[in-house]
Amino acid sequence: MSRAQEHPAPDPAELGLTSDCGSCFGLCCVALPFAASSDFAVDKEAGRPCRNLQDDFRCGIHADLRQRGFSGCTVFDCFGAGQKVSQVTFGGQDWRRAPGTAREMFEAFPVMRQLHELLWYLAEALALPDARPVHAGLRGALDATERLTRGTAQELAALDMPAHRGEVNALLLRTSELVRAEVPGKKKDRRGADLFGARLKGAALRGANLRGACLIAADLQGADLRSADLIGADLRDADLRGADLTGSIFLTQSQLNAAKGDAATRLPAALSRPAHW
Structure with missing residues (x-):
């Protein structure tokens, strides 16, 4: 039996982490x-x-x-x-x-x-x-x-x-x-950066450190955010249309709900496309 089978990852629903x-x-x-x-x-x-x-x-x-x-x-x-x-x-x-x-x-x-x-x-x-x-x-x-x-x-x-x-x-x-570290190449470190309204359309941010970054109203259309760390990032009104968030870590549903996106926005499997997109 593998270690993953011995200690399966906890289910957020079983931990009571889904709002009721x-x-x-x-x-x-x-x-x-x-x-x-x-x-x-x-x-x-x-x-x-x-x-x-x-x-x-x-x-x-x-x-x-x-x-x-x-x-x-x-x-x-x-x-x-x-x-x-x-x-x-x-x-x-x-x-x-x-x-x-x-x-x-x-x-x-x-x-x-x-x-x-x-x-x-x-x-x-x-x-x-x-x-x-x-x-x-x-x-x-x-x-x-x-x-x-x-x-x-x-x-x-x-x-x-x-x-x-x-x-x-x-x-x-x-x-x-x-x-x-598993992402090839040099990764951008924008931890805590003030990127309010930043023009980041099509930006290469794969594996980037965006922990706590202010991305309010930032233009992230078509940006590559795969495997980026988004814990605590402020995404209010950020434009995520066509952006790729596949595999991004510590992204929450509330962050997505506060942003703008569309049918072309690619999301982590655990999160849902907001109804207002």
């Missing part, structure tokens, strides 16, 4: 703040329910969010943190019927989301054969992170999230190096 809004108490619509902008039609402070949140915790304008000025809601992904806090951390007790839980619930949600996002990246890394040299460390980090998600609200509030994220990120960075 029907099992959540509308936490993203209450706990998080947003400011009036091109993404949101109004201001809302943290802890105050969005005006569109109904009594059953559903959105009253869900089918028309983009048309009503709430495109930011359509790209947000909690990675399943909402239902974990609602159903596991607080055992199905909602903040409306038990208002005494509201503050702790709203504080736990953003911490849980960060933990679930790390789980998503770790699960992806464990599915990459080129990252085999660090699979043991990745699996240990995934198990430790999963245990943290099962802590109490008080334990989540006390968690040193920057320290934990730093430990996981070191493994993800090594994963990125191993995967991109």
Whole structure:
């Protein structure tokens, strides 16, 4: 039996990393703040329910969010943190019927989301054969992170999230190096680069390091982004029409949802073409 068969890559669905809004108490619509902008039609402070949140915790304008000025809601992904806090951390007790839980619930949600996002990246890394040299460390980090998600609200509030994220990120960075090392030729390093509105049409970015890069409104039409590391890259309104994202690593559905693309955009197998493309 091969090592891959002995330790199959974890399934994000089995880890509960797929959002299930029907099992959540509308936490993203209450706990998080947003400011009036091109993404949101109004201001809302943290802890105050969005005006569109109904009594059953559903959105009253869900089918028309983009048309009503709430495109930011359509790209947000909690990675399943909402239902974990609602159903596991607080055992199905909602903040409306038990208002005494509201503050702790709203504080736990953003911490849980960060933990679930790390789980998503770790699960992806464990599915990459080129990252085999660090699979043991990745699996240990995934198990430790999963245990943290099962802590109490008080334990989540006390968690040193920057320290934990730093430990996981070191493994993800090594994963990125191993995967991109398999790409022939010199790779571009644009980590954290300000590429706002950059003209990158047809750019050769295969195996590039674009971690945390600002690519807002960048023209990436027809760009070669195969095996590029896109963790944390801001792709809002980036033009990905005809771009090749095959094998790109640490790209999330929410990043794609925030960008522009078309039927010719090539995507990693695990991600879906946004409905508005």
